[in-house]
Structure formats: C-alpha cells, structure tokens
Amino acid sequence: MTPRTAAAIPIARPQIGEEEKREVLDVLNSGALVAGRRVAAFEAAFAAYLGVPYAAATSSGTAALQVAMLALGIGPGDRVVTSPFSFAATSHAVIHAGAEPVFADVDPATCNLDPNAVEAVLRRGRVRAILAVHLYGLPADMLAFRQLADRYGVLLIEDAAQAHGASIAGQRVGTFGDAAIFSFYPTKNMTTGEGGMVTTANPDVTRRARLLVDPRGDEEYAYEVVGFNYRMTEMAAAIGLVQLRHLDERNEQRREYAARYSNAFADLSWLRTPTEPPGYRHVFHQYTMRVPRHRDAFSRHLTAAGVGNRIYYPRLIPQTPAYRRRGFGGAFPDAEQLTREVLSVPVHPGLSPGDVGAVIDAVRAFQGAGA
Ligand SMILES: Cc1ncc(COP(=O)(O)O)c(C=O)c1O
The missing domain is CATH 3.90.1150.10 (Aspartate Aminotransferase, domain 1)
Structure with a gap:
C-alpha cells in the first residue's frame, strides 16, 4: 500500500500502554512464545466477556474467517450470502473454502446486509450460510437473520471484526451465529498487533477450528485434518488480555x-x-x-x-x-x-x-x- 502522509488528527491510533509492554516483556523472558497459557487465558477471557462457550484464537481475522468456514463444513457446491460492502476478507474466505459468495444489497440506513435482499437469495435455493458483517461497529439485524437461518435451514455466521462489545438488547455480537469471528488488527477497537478469534457454542466446531489452526493436534503428528499454521503468539495474547480489560x-x-x-x-x-x-x-x-x-x-x-x-x-x-x-x-x-x-x-x-x-x-x- 502507498504510505499516507500522517494527518494531525489520525483516523486510527492503537492504545498501547505500559501494562502491555510489561506483559510482552514477561513473555519474552519466559521463553514460551507460542500457543501457551496466555493464549488459553485470552480465549477463556474473551469467551466469558461475550457470553459464549468457546473461543479459539488465530493469527488474524482473515485466518479466523477461513477457519470458521472450514470448521462449519462449508465447501464446494455451497453458496454463502454476504455483503458486497465490507472488507474483502469476508468473501475471500468463502472462496478459499471452495464455496461461492452470493452478494445481497445492504440497508442504506445501517450500511449492513438487508434481510429482505438476503431472503430473495435464500428463496433461489442452494444456500448453505448467511455471513453477516457488523460494519463500523453497528450490529447487523441478527434477530431477522436468525429467523431466516432457522426458516431456510442454513447456517448463520458473524463477521464481528469491527464490533467487539457491540450488542442488541444486551446480547453481544459473536453470540448470535453458529460461529463468529473477530479481528485484533491495530486499528480495531482492541488489538493484539495481528490476531483473530473464532467464537461458537458448538464444541465440534471449536475442536475442528483448533485443529485447523494448529494441525499437530492432541496426539502429535497424527494429523486429523489438512490444516494451517494460524496460531496466535503468546506476545499477542498477552497484549489481548490487557486490551480486553480496557x-x-x-x-x-x-x-x-x-x-x-x-x-x-x-x-x-x-x-x-x-x-x-x-x-x-x-x-x-x-x-x-x-x-x-x-x-x-x-x-x-x-x-x-x-x-x-x-x-x-x-x-x-x-x-x-x-x-x-x-x-x-x-x-x-x-x-x-x-x-x-x-x-x-x-x-x-x-x-x-x-x-x-x-x-x-x-x-x-x-x-x-x-x-
Ligand atoms: C469486516 C472485516 N472482516 C475481516 C477482517 C480481517 O481481519 P484481519 O485484518 O485481522 O485479517 C477485517 C479487518 O481488517 C474487517 O474489517
């Protein structure tokens, strides 16, 4: 990307304080740098914050999207309805899973996916999932999407990359779908440098997500899935634990x-x-x-x-x-x-x-x- 000249009042600035620096230094001194106790603690704290049973950390929001698609079993022959007005990682993940994104128009008042436009796509058939984006930090209409998902027997996925802590009637985004993802990129409402999270109430989805993130699995080198290396580092998780508190x-x-x-x-x-x-x-x-x-x-x-x-x-x-x-x-x-x-x-x-x-x-x- 072309470097931009810094404005006097920048559009984004990550808030990194002394606490984060101390925690990262502790990790570096400990020598345990990847997928250790801080990642596990960050996953547990993030899940508890949202009010969802499981959270699996990843190396980015993009990685979390790819892992969520595959962990939900979305693949060739499937169609996933999503927004054309988002960061492209949303629909890239559908393509990387071998499925086909189908774009539906948005509600101009909220800038989020329009349930009526989504239903028009659902009526045409062969849809496996609705992938809603909470753009700019405003929740998409999850009550309408939950009803549509149940009525048409499709999965519901949330791209909550921009919406940590947003809610509808007190229920936080990341808890409405069959799975949801978050990004911790530096401009986001909370950061880990680079990082992401998959959240879900489904233990099987969590297990598959963890195997895709770190394919070594519980029994070392007995590969159960053709996975990636999308692990979060301990430095990232240490920053995330502090950021979540703020x-x-x-x-x-x-x-x-x-x-x-x-x-x-x-x-x-x-x-x-x-x-x-x-x-x-x-x-x-x-x-x-x-x-x-x-x-x-x-x-x-x-x-x-x-x-x-x-x-x-x-x-x-x-x-x-x-x-x-x-x-x-x-x-x-x-x-x-x-x-x-x-x-x-x-x-x-x-x-x-x-x-x-x-x-x-x-x-x-x-x-x-x-x-
Ligand atoms: C809506 C949306 N989805 C996905 C992503 C991807 O997240 P990341 O940059 O952490 O890969 C982003 C952020 O950049 C985003 O804004």
Whole structure:
C-alpha cells in the first residue's frame, strides 16, 4: 500500500500502554512464545466477556474467517450470502473454502446486509450460510437473520471484526451465529498487533477450528485434518488480555465522542449522521457520515484542515478486478450509493476532547456544501 502522509488528527491510533509492554516483556523472558497459557487465558477471557462457550484464537481475522468456514463444513457446491460492502476478507474466505459468495444489497440506513435482499437469495435455493458483517461497529439485524437461518435451514455466521462489545438488547455480537469471528488488527477497537478469534457454542466446531489452526493436534503428528499454521503468539495474547480489560471503557469513550459529533452536526442538512436502532449498542469502530453531494471535496477540505478521513469502502467487493475476473459483478443500488457518499472521521479513544472539538470545527467550516 502507498504510505499516507500522517494527518494531525489520525483516523486510527492503537492504545498501547505500559501494562502491555510489561506483559510482552514477561513473555519474552519466559521463553514460551507460542500457543501457551496466555493464549488459553485470552480465549477463556474473551469467551466469558461475550457470553459464549468457546473461543479459539488465530493469527488474524482473515485466518479466523477461513477457519470458521472450514470448521462449519462449508465447501464446494455451497453458496454463502454476504455483503458486497465490507472488507474483502469476508468473501475471500468463502472462496478459499471452495464455496461461492452470493452478494445481497445492504440497508442504506445501517450500511449492513438487508434481510429482505438476503431472503430473495435464500428463496433461489442452494444456500448453505448467511455471513453477516457488523460494519463500523453497528450490529447487523441478527434477530431477522436468525429467523431466516432457522426458516431456510442454513447456517448463520458473524463477521464481528469491527464490533467487539457491540450488542442488541444486551446480547453481544459473536453470540448470535453458529460461529463468529473477530479481528485484533491495530486499528480495531482492541488489538493484539495481528490476531483473530473464532467464537461458537458448538464444541465440534471449536475442536475442528483448533485443529485447523494448529494441525499437530492432541496426539502429535497424527494429523486429523489438512490444516494451517494460524496460531496466535503468546506476545499477542498477552497484549489481548490487557486490551480486553480496557475494551468497555474505550468503547464508552468512542460512543461519547460519536454522540458529540452527532449533536454538533444535527443542524447540517448536507450530511447524515450514523444511525443506532433502538436497543442496539454501536461501538463506533468508525464514525461514518453520509455526504450525498460533494463528498470528495469535503474529504479534501478535512485533509487540508489536518483531520484524517477515509472512505470505507470506495468500491464494492464484486466489482473489484479479482472478483470481476471470476465472473462477479451485478447491481447493488443501495450499496453503490454508499460507496459514493460515506466518509469516516476519527472517533478513537486516542483523541483528546480538543481533537474532537477540532474535528467538529473542521466539519462545520466546510463551505462547499451549498454549492
Ligand atoms: C469486516 C472485516 N472482516 C475481516 C477482517 C480481517 O481481519 P484481519 O485484518 O485481522 O485479517 C477485517 C479487518 O481488517 C474487517 O474489517
């Protein structure tokens, strides 16, 4: 990727403190660097935090997605309905499992997969799973997806890479599906450097996931599956244990900053602030506005004012070269409109209240909106 010039107020900044540094040093001094007691402790703590029986750590969110697909038995001949408006690791994992992603349009109010569009795909048949993404930290409509999954006899999988701690009516994401995945990439609401997690209530899925992550298995070198090496390191788990303890307070900080933005922008008719349906807890991995006109001029204005800003995502997965070559494409009018309108501004807990004020001032100072 092309290195970007650092903005005065960056779009993301991982929060790494003295505790994490001490814990990593302890691991290095211990000499036990991989898949040891800290990984086991992190898995147990993460599962307990969510309220789900099992969690299996991986080396990334992408690895967790691949492992979840295979552990659920998804493979050639299967179709998996998912969102075209996500980071491409979501649908890449379906392809890597030998199955076929089928893209359905999103609800423009939430930017998440639209249950009606998903049902239209389910009616056509041959679908094995729904793979819902909790984009920007806002839960997808899991109650509708659970009903659809039960009615059509398909699996439900959650891509919660951006939504640690988000919930619907108090139930945390990562507990609704037959399996779910998380990412601990540095920009996420909590990080381990690189890392991921598969969560599930199914002991067989957990066992298969663990074997795929570390194919040596319980009986050494008696390979039960054709697995990978997707193990989490002890250094990563040591960081994750500390980060998990701070997750709720940091999500609260994100929510507070998001509320300040939404209040400050309420009178600006040229932009739309993010929605949070009743009972949903949005954890604002991103604070993403919609700017129907002049989005790109607005982005340049913010950059000139030193405010980091990004478009997540400027194009739909099925319309990228890798997917077009495989025969994907299709029309997704609502998702396409979002690619032209969305813009995210910094909302992470590394911001000072003064930074938040500076973002508000920069947004409000945009003159091009009335043109
Ligand atoms: C929605 C989504 N899915 C999957 C991933 C993949 O996670 P990772 O970068 O840890 O491989 C990411 C993050 O980058 C993501 O945002």
